[in-house]
Amino acid sequence: MKLAAPRHSAPTDAAARRAVEPVVCYPVDTLPPADLPLYARAREGARKTGEVRVPAREGRLFEVPAGTFFRIVSVEGPQVGDLNLWNAADLSERFYAGKTRALHGTHVGPGDRLWSSFPTLRPMATVVDDTLDWYGYDDFGGGVHDVIGTRCDPYTAMLLQGEPYHHCCHSNLARALAERMGAPPREIEAHVHDVLNVFMCTGFTRDTQQYFMKETPVRPGDHLEFFAEIDLIGGLSACPGGACGDAHSSDTAPCHPLLVELYEPTNDALAEAGWTPPPPNAYDRSHGT
Numbered sequence: 557m558k559l560a561a562p563r564h565s566a567p568t569d570a571a572a573r574r575a576v577e578p579v580v581c582y583p584v585d586t587l588p589p590a591d592l593p594l595y596a597r598a599r600e601g602a603r604k605t606g607e608v609r610v611p612a613r614e615g616r617l618f619e620v621p622a623g624t625f626f627r628i629v630s631v632e633g634p635q636v637g638d639l640n641l642w643n644a645a646d647l648s649e650r651f652y653a654g655k656t657r658a659l660h661g662t663h664v665g666p667g668d669r670l671w672s673s674f675p676t677l678r679p680m681a682t683v684v685d686d687t688l689d690w691y692g693y694d695d696f697g698g699g700v701h702d703v704i705g706t707r708c709d710p711y712t713a714m715l716l717q718g719e720p721y722h723h724c725c726h727s728n729l730a731r732a733l734a735e736r737m738g739a740p741p742r743e744i745e746a747h748v749h750d751v752l753n754v755f756m757c758t759g760f761t762r763d764t765q766q767y768f769m770k771e772t773p774v775r776p777g778d779h780l781e782f783f784a785e786i787d788l789i790g791g792l793s794a795c796p797g798g799a800c801g802d803a804h805s806s807d808t809a810p811c812h813p814l815l816v817e818l819y820e821p822t823n824d825a826l827a828e829a830g831w832t833p834p835p836p837n838a839y840d841r842s843h844g845t
């Protein structure tokens with residue numbers, strides 16, 4: 557946060573310096589756009605192949621083959637979910653929330669890609685449908701499905717409240733992944749990474765630019781759906797913040813489960829279009845040497 561009372565006086569040309577127009581850091585005009593019409597054709601008549609129910613204040617994993625779809629559905633009541641994605645064949649390739657934010661903005665919507673970490677930096681999944689796309693940005697600057705926040709975790713709880721909270725999203729995801737890997741959470745937790753905050757309504761306060769949350773507008777039946785660009789393991793935590801309108805990292809907020817539905821195309825639209833999973837980033841990794 558900036559000092560309320562700066563220690564240095566403004567220069568005489570302060571107004572002119574402030575008036576300089578901003579430019580977008582990473583213009584995405586050169587990015588090939590997601591082929592949403594193709595994905596829509598592939599989705600027509602898709603067959604539901606399974607579902608995973610994520611209990612309140614818990615995390616669960618699910619697998620999504622490349623070229624298929626997964627949908628996160630609100631059930632029972634307003635609930636926020638923290639999403640992690642890994643390459644199913646290599647956990648070191650994982651969702652990179654920061655670069656996704658740099659490319660697509662603070663909140664994602666249809667057509668936006670969820671990008672992977674270095675050195676692959678490629679689309680892992682593409683948002684194809686969002687029943688909350690009507691929300692846009694509200695008068696507070698809040699929007700839905702952010703890639704700003706990190707995930708609620710026991711370390712920050714220790715820092716701020718002096719005691720840990722074990723059913724936070726970081727620990728929920730660590731336990732779910734640890735169970736799959738057959739190892740203790742402490743050996744696995746480094747694979748847990750910054751999330752896509754599904755259904756969460758967030759922004760930055762106008763005065764201090766602090767990260768804020770407000771009660772999610774999601775209602776049972778709403779969904780956010782993705783196309784898997786590569787073979788994925790997904791991890792979803794039903795955040796202990798519930799609707800995230802008040803507290804998180806405690807047992808005080810009413811919480812609900814979330815549902816993940818898996819869909820597989822039944823037509824040849826992808827094959828006919830010559831669709832294949834995106835290759836890893838083309839950079840040769842020589843770093844100037």
Ligand SMILES: [Zn+2]
Pocket residue numbers: 638707708724725726794795796797804
């Ligand atoms: Zn959380």
